[in-house]
Amino acid sequence: MNVSHAKSGAELERKVAERLAALPDVDASAIEPHAEGTKIVLEGSVDTVFSARKAVLSAETVDGVHDVESHLTLTGNKNGTSTSH
Numbered sequence: 001m002n003v004s005h006a007k008s009g010a011e012l013e014r015k016v017a018e019r020l021a022a023l024p025d026v027d028a029s030a031i032e033p034h035a036e037g038t039k040i041v042l043e044g045s046v047d048t049v050f051s052a053r054k055a056v057l058s059a060e061t062v063d064g065v066h067d068v069e070s071h072l073t074l075t076g077n078k079n080g081t082s083t084s085h
Helices: 003-021 049-060
Strands: 031-036 039-046 067-074
Touching (some): 003 031, 003 049, 039 049, 049 067
Parallel strands (some): 039 067
Antiparallel strands (some): 031 039
């Protein structure tokens, strides 16, 4: 990966993280976006399937993102943290 790809990947990750943080009713602190070219992979945990869908839809709206892959796990907890760790 050359420097421009690393920079654009880091920029996409930052933009997606900012977009996720602005979502109401979603604890974005437990979600980590990772760029793979123009694809964003969301990793982490959320409390409900609705929160996961909001995160994916929100990431898809970021300029430069062409695909979003969700690796989010559902905790069922209101605060979004997993009790299985």
